Amino acid sequence: MLKRNTKTKQLILDSLKNSKSAVSQDILLKELGDKVDRATIYRALNSFCDDGIAHKILSDDGKYYFAFCVNCSEKAHKHNHYHFRCLSCGKIECIPNEIEVKLPVGYQSVNFNGFISGYCANCS
Ligand SMILES: [Zn+2]
């Protein structure tokens, strides 16, 4: 059973990695639905976040999306970047530039949630 689990997780990880934009549980279910069930996808995606290989994005459509991390580790997740949702094709992307936000003295940031919607280069 453990082995099967690992294989399934690998399948989900591959889809996440190969996708050029962030994926939601629904997108993965459409892609892998004949092999993996919804709960397994959900668990796998959240465990990738814990492991430092993916990050979670709350979109302005109210859904969670997941993107593969490029320069993160389990201890040092850093995502001070905006996410962009295209209103035409629905794609959600990481905008790679890291943002530096100036906070008042004594404040420490833990999470940055920047979100932009508009039209991507293919659609505008
Ligand atoms: Zn990360």
Ligand SMILES: [Zn+2]
């Ligand atoms: Zn687009």
Ligand SMILES: [Zn+2]
């Ligand atoms: Zn991102």
